[in-house]
Amino acid sequence: MVNAGGGSWNTVEEMSTDQWRDMIGTNLDGAFHTVHRALPLLRANPWAQLIGISSDSAQFSFPTRGAYCAAKAGLASLLETVRRETRDTGLRVSTVSLSRVDTYFRGKQPGTRPEALSIEDAALVVSGIFTLPWRVEIRDIEASAITSTFGPYPEHCGDREGPRP
16 A cells, blocks of 8 residues: 655745655655555565555645645556556556545644544545455545545535434
8 A cells, every 4th residue: 555645735936845855755756666666566466456545636736735736646647557557467556535534644633623534434445445356446536524525625514423323
């Protein structure tokens, strides 16, 4: 699984070259190095599964997130390239694009964004991919909490809690 992420928001005009390199380095270069090292192992295991964790920022250009958005769009392209380059091996490649997740991202603490996906919610989405039969490839998943948004649009249904199982 490829899951590197870090973010600091700044306009393109105000962003330093070091900030740009840091964002691309963490979010895209880190993914490249992980995939590059993992590919020989994945190729050796028929029907192996590679999952890359992306963001709604790959599809939507948010103001002040230029480097982060560019890196996540690059991750999506990298994963699609790997899919095409390894098609003959049966490697299954999935991109999971999540919206807000209640994690430590950008210095936050779990529990401070109750409207977002929980860490457990995100883990269930990802782990579900591993339970599928070998012949099923989930290429792309976009996931958000019903109480949050995917992208910049105010589409959430409010702050009410859903039914308990």
